[in-house]
Amino acid sequence: xxxxxxxxxxxxxxxxxxxxxxxxxxxxxxxxxxxxxxxxxxxxxxxxxxxxxxxxxxxxxxxxxxxxxxxxxxxxxxxxxxxxxxxxxxxxxxxxxxxxxxxxxxxxx
Amino acid sequence: xxxxxxxxxxxxxxxxxxxxxxxxxxxxxxxxxxxxxxxxxxxxxxxxxxxxxxxxxxxxxxxxxxxxxxxxxxxxxxxxxxxxxxxxxxxxxxxxxxxxxxxxxxxxxxxxxxxxxxxxxxxxxxxxxxxxxxxxxxxxxxxxxxxxxxxxxxxxxxxxxxxxxxxxxxxxxxxxxxxxxxxxxxxxxxxxxxxxxxxxxxxxxxxxxxxxxxxxxxxxxxxxxx
Numbered sequence: 001x002x003x004x005x006x007x008x009x010x011x012x013x014x015x016x017x018x019x020x021x022x023x024x025x026x027x028x029x030x031x032x033x034x035x036x037x038x039x040x041x042x043x044x045x046x047x048x049x050x051x052x053x054x055x056x057x058x059x060x061x062x063x064x065x066x067x068x069x070x071x072x073x074x075x076x077x078x079x080x081x082x083x084x085x086x087x088x089x090x091x092x093x094x095x096x097x098x099x100x101x102x103x104x105x106x107x108x109x
Numbered sequence: 110x111x112x113x114x115x116x117x118x119x120x121x122x123x124x125x126x127x128x129x130x131x132x133x134x135x136x137x138x139x140x141x142x143x144x145x146x147x148x149x150x151x152x153x154x155x156x157x158x159x160x161x162x163x164x165x166x167x168x169x170x171x172x173x174x175x176x177x178x179x180x181x182x183x184x185x186x187x188x189x190x191x192x193x194x195x196x197x198x199x200x201x202x203x204x205x206x207x208x209x210x211x212x213x214x215x216x217x218x219x220x221x222x223x224x225x226x227x228x229x230x231x232x233x234x235x236x237x238x239x240x241x242x243x244x245x246x247x248x249x250x251x252x253x254x255x256x257x258x259x260x261x262x263x264x265x266x267x268x269x270x271x272x273x274x275x276x277x278x279x280x281x282x283x284x285x286x287x288x289x290x291x292x293x294x295x296x297x298x299x300x301x302x303x304x305x306x307x308x309x310x311x312x313x314x315x316x317x318x319x320x321x322x323x324x325x326x327x328x329x330x331x332x333x334x335x
Contacts, residue, residue, distance in 0.1 A: 032254075033247065033248070033253060033256075034254060034255050034256030035247065035252060035253045035254070035255075037256065051162065051254075051255075053162045053224070053225065053259070055255040055256055055257055055259050058256075058257055059256050059257065077224065
């Protein structure tokens, strides 16, 4: 499924990476420990996390994630958004908790 | 772990400097400093901060007043829960002899709601040192939680756990070559005090400024793990 459609269906807010929404989403990965994401996430997956540190951009880029979904409306520092924009990493925000957000994605895929 | 026993154990192990760094708190630091007065042991007032990313970092200061000023900033951003003494155990504040002064009912568990970078800036503004702790640990360690060393972070050094040599840490992880690595016991019991240590070669009486210069390798100063 195309990321742009996922964003629309899940009601996600696009914080960064508007230009990179026409890519395929192959699945999802959930973790707040970035070392786990580096070891376990696969390219094309949408990564769900509450971690908002600047490093999420580097890690998403490293693993080739389709994008990052910050859940529960967790506050994201402007530096993180700016970095994601600069790196062309899609940064999305969900108002709902991780479980509800992921269940919706699972139904779409 | 009452102050006179901590001081005795440190002296017995031949240590010249120890830091007292409770989790998000400095309430017992002054008592240990007082217990060490006149013994030649320098007790560095500090805190093991857990920041909002759930990364632990040591914050070290020259004076108790600086440490207390830092604690008041941290206290404002602690998680807003009541302390549950049954679940987490009682929190005693003691005097230099180890006698009970008060029971502390603040909730120090979990992360304080301040980012790693903001905490580093705030500690530096107070004149302190900021040293991410046990960085290789999967939980609460910077590399475990954040995956990579953040290039923007203004840290004075990084601490690795007692079971990991700094040289091995450099082989295992990509760390900035100019980032000093040190190790300390992270002692939670008397027995653990001095189990590992870092040697600071100084040129002047110990102070935070002198430790900072040693971490930077200024002059003949240096830092190494024996």
